[in-house]
Amino acid sequence: MAKGSVRKKGKKWYYRFYVEDESGNRAQPEFPGTESKSETESMLRKAMEEYERTQFLAKSENLTLGGLLDKWIEEDLKPSNHSNGTVDAYIGVVGRIKKHPIGNRKLKKVTAEHLQAYMDLLSLGGTSPDGTAAEPLSIGYLRQYSAVLRGAFRFAVFPKKYISFNPMDYVTWRGTADEYELFADECGEENPIPVISYGQYQLLIDFLKGKENPALLPIQIAYFTGLRIGEACALTWQDIDLKEQCLTVRRSMRYNASRHKMEIGPTKRKKIRTVDFCDTLAAILRAAKKEQLESRFKYGALYRQNYYLVVKEKNRTYYELYTLPRTEEAPEGYNEVSFVCLRPDGAYESSSTVSSMCRTAKKKLEDMDDFHFHQLRHTYTSNLLSGGAAPKDVQELLGHADVSTTMNIYAHATKEAKRTSARLLDKVVGAV
Numbered sequence: 001m002a003k004g005s006v007r008k009k010g011k012k013w014y015y016r017f018y019v020e021d022e023s024g025n026r027a028q029p030e031f032p033g034t035e036s037k038s039e040t041e042s043m044l045r046k047a048m049e050e051y052e053r054t055q056f057l058a059k060s061e062n063l064t065l066g067g068l069l070d071k072w073i074e075e076d077l078k079p080s081n082h083s084n085g086t087v088d089a090y091i092g093v094v095g096r097i098k099k100h101p102i103g104n105r106k107l108k109k110v111t112a113e114h115l116q117a118y119m120d121l122l123s124l125g126g127t128s129p130d131g132t133a134a135e136p137l138s139i140g141y142l143r144q145y146s147a148v149l150r151g152a153f154r155f156a157v158f159p160k161k162y163i164s165f166n167p168m169d170y171v172t173w174r175g176t177a178d179e180y181e182l183f184a185d186e187c188g189e190e191n192p193i194p195v196i197s198y199g200q201y202q203l204l205i206d207f208l209k210g211k212e213n214p215a216l217l218p219i220q221i222a223y224f225t226g227l228r229i230g231e232a233c234a235l236t237w238q239d240i241d242l243k244e245q246c247l248t249v250r251r252s253m254r255y256n257a258s259r260h261k262m263e264i265g266p267t268k269r270k271k272i273r274t275v276d277f278c279d280t281l282a283a284i285l286r287a288a289k290k291e292q293l294e295s296r297f298k299y300g301a302l303y304r305q306n307y308y309l310v311v312k313e314k315n316r317t318y319y320e321l322y323t324l325p326r327t328e329e330a331p332e333g334y335n336e337v338s339f340v341c342l343r344p345d346g347a348y349e350s351s352s353t354v355s356s357m358c359r360t361a362k363k364k365l366e367d368m369d370d371f372h373f374h375q376l377r378h379t380y381t382s383n384l385l386s387g388g389a390a391p392k393d394v395q396e397l398l399g400h401a402d403v404s405t406t407m408n409i410y411a412h413a414t415k416e417a418k419r420t421s422a423r424l425l426d427k428v429v430g431a432v
Helices: 037-054 065-077 084-099 112-124 139-157 198-211 216-225 229-233 279-302 351-364 374-386 391-398 403-410 415-422 424-431
Strands: 004-009 012-017 030-032 246-249 252-256 261-265 273-276 304-313 316-325 334-337
Touching: 004 037, 012 037, 065 084, 065 139, 084 139, 084 252, 084 261, 084 316, 112 139, 198 216, 198 351, 216 229, 216 279, 216 351, 216 374, 229 252, 229 351, 252 351, 273 391, 374 391
Parallel strands: none
Antiparallel strands: 004 012, 012 030, 246 273, 252 261, 261 316, 304 316, 304 334
16 A cells, blocks of 8 residues: 655645556656645545555646547547548537636546536527526537547547546436327328439429529539538539440538638548439439530639549648639649639529528528538438338449438338338239
């Protein structure tokens, strides 16, 4: 058992005990106690018991949780093998945590109870410390908060040795129990997957055409291929084979909020996939290509060219996007890129702008209150499955990791598909 002692300096008591330092030598660090000798002796006993149990001595650092999170970002998160998108998402979560009072609490005074109360506010909702109402977060966002806090506290334990254990190990997610209606006049929910009808799609297309809005083309591409918003905006003409009527999904476009840059990077699964498309989309793409050639002549010197710049920071590679007038000489390191989705002046159409236009459309159009870009992907999948496409083929077209993901989300995409499946039993009975 380590030997220790207490002593008084001024009004405050301090305690110390012998430990083995990183070089294997005996050392006797001193720690502040309280103005009470008995309380300080109690702190000494607990510290020695913890050291005997773990052979670990936490460093004494006057850090707040917010300060720890900043260190974790720079020293652990950014050098990690997480994707740029994940890093950006986690940095955004850190910013939100730091706005809560828990971010200003001293690291060594953050307990599992504090963290549990914070996670409960995120998962259950309630009243924030500033008096505003807090809505419950989705499971996806809760996972991000949990991953950030667990990672940061793990980093604080080792290698930083600020604390001796991870308080997030004692925190659980709590959710409200779902209400279940045993007796109701209505049938069950007919279509749990948010899709749009062809009539709604046509209404959306007419709306965008009327405004001559460049969000039109990425929306058309997504409707006929199921591409995610970033994948559609990041397509280049080199990815399109109009003769074979297929396209290759290699990259995705996104706004990096922490770097304040529009970037391209790998797709969600970091895999390249090929998607065949129909005659309708082939005609749309041919028309778009022709229109872009005409715009070059129309805008002349004002027509813009797009570039990407490779930037390396902390073992991480970023592909930043830039657009310049065609007559301006590109700086060193700029690489020309021919995007499919362009604005009339040749500048690339960003995923952020398309998303913003979708929000505008849902406010302006009737019966589209819940519309968002990702519904086009749902709709594409629902149309394929209800038309008899094999789930495995749909999985590959969507780029899902496995077919169970596709089936769990889309297997019962439409009311008609369910009815058709149920009526197969009539054939069995009729054959008897």
